Amino acid sequence: MTNVHSLPESPEFTPFWRHVAERRLCFPMCRSCGRRHWYPLPRCPHCLAADIDWEPVGPDGTLFSWTAVNHAFTPEFAGKVPYTVGLIAFAGAPGVRLITEVRAPPACALRIDMPVRAVFTGRTGAEGLHFVPAIT
Numbered sequence: 545m546t547n548v549h550s551l552p553e554s555p556e557f558t559p560f561w562r563h564v565a566e567r568r569l570c571f572p573m574c575r576s577c578g579r580r581h582w583y584p585l586p587r588c589p590h591c592l593a594a595d596i597d598w599e600p601v602g603p604d605g606t607l608f609s610w611t612a613v614n615h616a617f618t619p620e621f622a623g624k625v626p627y628t629v630g631l632i633a634f635a636g637a638p639g640v641r642l643i644t645e646v647r648a649p650p651a652c653a654l655r656i657d658m659p660v661r662a663v664f665t666g667r668t669g670a671e672g673l674h675f676v677p678a679i680t
């Protein structure tokens with residue numbers, strides 16, 4: 545079973561969603577080599593250590609890429625299309641690229657490396673997080 549916006553509902557993601565519910569972004573970081581990774585894994589993909597912790601990053605990122613979703617592949621999405629799914633990169637978290645919804649006004653043209661900012665809605669799961677273009 546998948547959660548809305550494509551992140552699987554699995555135990556490895558539970559800390560991520562708990563942090564989102566607390567209105568912050570946290571990603572796995574290896575205490576052994578100090579590198580981050582995404583998706584969550586029981587061992588560091590860089591050094592294979594099992595000493596993983598969740599470390600926060602700020603709400604600001606950049607738009608690495610995006611796509612428009614115009615077709616509801618499951619009935620749950622029928623009322624949601626069209627929507628935009630973005631791949632968000634974070635300066636403070638090299639190697640992490642988060643797949644998430646991006647909401648932008650129709651007149652706002654998305655572009656590669658556009659500054660974006662996390663919006664926490666207080667809802668549970670993926671409905672608790674999306675990104676918007678940052679005002680710069």
Ligand SMILES: [Zn+2]
Pocket residue numbers: 574575576577578579588589590591592593
């Ligand atoms: Zn490591």
